[in-house]
Amino acid sequence: MGFTLEYNRRIYKNQNEDVIIFVNKLGSNNVWDTETHLRPREWYLEMIGTEAEYWQRIGSRLESVEGGMIQRAVGWTDYKYFNALEYIKLYRSKLRNALPLEEFTKDFSVSYSYRVHADNCSDDLKNAFDYYNIEVNSEGFYSDIRYFTNTEDLLIWLKYFPTYSWGENSKCILYIHPRKTGL
């Protein structure tokens, strides 16, 4: 059975306002790129929230960790089982050494793709589009890709828009890509 491999993780934190951005580089043990013969891996936004929410997020993964469905990548091809305690210790250490929040958009290019039909739009979301002066296109959709180069702008945007939603007439997704090759 396939399981998730964790290749890397980064925590960004604003010490004053208790805001955390947590991103993870993940792959699968049984998916291989036919050209490179390596396992593909991508960075994902795990959460944006408070420190309490961070621990809830980590806690919610312990069953998968303990059950071996999330394992730690070692080098290019190996991986290692880690138990719940090791997992918590790892993320404790990462939080202790969190990077400044503003570094996030320096480390990652961030784009937000949305396509939401006006008829399928909640009042809150409609107000958000109005706030940003975003108009409906000829097909009746709010639709575009927005790029963020400033973490503060991103956090304001995410006060109004979901980090992810997927429905027939409502799709919103936040993408992140590392700017540096070493990540």
Added chain:
Amino acid sequence: MREKQHRLYKLNGSYQDEYLWIVLNEKNEWTIVAKGPRYSLFSQIGERGAAVENGRLLVDSLSKHTFEAYIIHYEESLAIASPFENFYRDFHMNCSFTIEDCGWKGKSLKELLDSKGERPISDGSYLLCDPPEEYVAFLHQNQISIWPEHILNTDDGKPPEWVYTNSKSMKQLSIF
């Protein structure tokens, strides 16, 4: 929230061991936190460990309230979990259940209950107080997992042949 005490019971299984985890809360009620294989308990250990870390869950037996301390606490407890039979020794248990559209397992259970003089009440459900170990042994031998509050799926993946209809009474456990 407060966790004044806890108990962990282990049921040896042919495929994997299963556990029952109950805690005594701030209202002095024993409640079921989780049941299932070891790894599955970490769903709740994770959720409650985060609550400990965030100051929302007070655990009387912990001197240090951190996520790590909570995990260590439960890893130690899991290693010395009591045999499941002791659950019946330690607690009274009222259970209410129906035997739905019997398969062979349900039929056999019904026969066993009949032979012991157990009769369903008017709505067809059975009410048992402190079910004898014989019933539990029967269920275990037939690979029907019996836990307080729920009957789990049978090993062949078919839906449960019988389920409790009154889970509320199952939560009212009282210690001897």
